Amino acid sequence: MVLGWTALFGVEPIALAALSTPLFICTLLLARGYPRWVPYLAAGAHGLAFVVYMHMAFSPPGAHVGLILTGIVATPCLVGAEIVRRHRHMVTTSERNRRERLEQQRRLVVSELHDTVVRDLSHAVMLAEQSRLAHPDDDLLQRELATVILPVRTALRQLRQGLKAMSTAKGDDALLLLASSPPPRLSETIAGSRASLADRGATLVEEGIELLDNPMITPGVHQQLVRVIGELITNASKYASPSSTVSLVVECDGRTVECMCVNAISSDVPTSSELSSKVGLDGAQRRIETLGGTFTVNRSAERWSVVFSVPIQV
Missing domain, CATH: 3.30.565.10 (Histidine kinase-like ATPase, C-terminal domain)
Known part of the structure; x- marks a missing residue:
């Protein structure tokens, strides 16, 4: 803005560039998501100063020319900045919603594995243990069930540890406790x-x-x-x-x-x-x-x- 106002004392094309450059900077700030009051306040102050300068340099008709030039340059700049800002906001919102859906799916996986897979595997182990107790003299059945029960127990332990690690890493200890607890009757x-x-x-x-x-x-x-x-x-x-x-x-x-x-x-x-x-x-x-x-x-x-x-x- 200092360089722009310095250029106002030059020839007319440079003066027009001096008007445009600060407004382009305000446009960039607005499009990049800065608080609206910052670029609008800067653009308003710059436009007011330009109108006052034109009034002092070229008498009252110069003020009208300065006001028209400010409107011609500032309006498309600020409108374009608002359009870009809106687009960036929509993209950011869409990305945030996508991440929330992915997070929701992760939380659902933790809950579903606790509610369904872990309980069903535990039920299968319990049935196998009951079969072993019901047929203590059947050596073949005892060996076959033992080969099944041991890896299932190991898988259950690893699954519980993995789910606990996932929940702890994301601060979902309460979710893990809720999934592990039975629902109300x-x-x-x-x-x-x-x-x-x-x-x-x-x-x-x-x-x-x-x-x-x-x-x-x-x-x-x-x-x-x-x-x-x-x-x-x-x-x-x-x-x-x-x-x-x-x-x-x-x-x-x-x-x-x-x-x-x-x-x-x-x-x-x-x-x-x-x-x-x-x-x-x-x-x-x-x-x-x-x-x-x-x-x-x-x-x-x-x-x-x-x-x-x-x-x-x-």
Whole structure:
């Protein structure tokens, strides 16, 4: 700016460059994401000084010329800077969202491995140990089971250590503890939801919950299903309309487990994402899809429903 104002005392082309150069610098600062008040204040001060200079050098008509020149040069510079700034902001936001999704996937992997893989492997080891105890005289079975149990135990130990290291490195100790702890009993969740609905004159009707105790459903899958169904019941109890009925139906044909949760929505309940249980439902959907199932959410003006299906046989 000092060099520009020095050039104002030169010939006219240099004077025009003296006007443009500081504005180009302000444009660069604005486009690079500096606080807006910095380049706008600098551009305004420079433009005002230029108009005052033109007024003093060429009388009142010079002030008008200086004002017009400032507008001609400053307007496209600042508009272009705002466009570039907006584009940079969109790129930065997109990259931040991508990193958040990757972080969310990493956290989901930690939770899913604890909830499903570790528990199912532990269940397999427990069944093998029970078989060894039930057939102590069968030497061949004892040797074969021993060759299976030892590497599975080793893999379990390594997996737990790896997950613990991943969680500690990212500060997810609380997540690791949550994944390792069992979810609340469905009976407790249902009782709490019934009490909440009763306050508004609504009811909860459930059918087929006992089918989750099917021995073909492994402990890891069972725990995931309990978490998801608990989330659906809690979500329905929050947003069900007064004097309505929340329905929860579970079916199992030996190959798949299917669940449907339906409730009426009060017309005065907003449908914005801020008031919904979007995070919880997204987590439930990821859990079901991780198990190889499907998860469908349907919402109309008067009804909300979720249907999911999970295979229990490969």
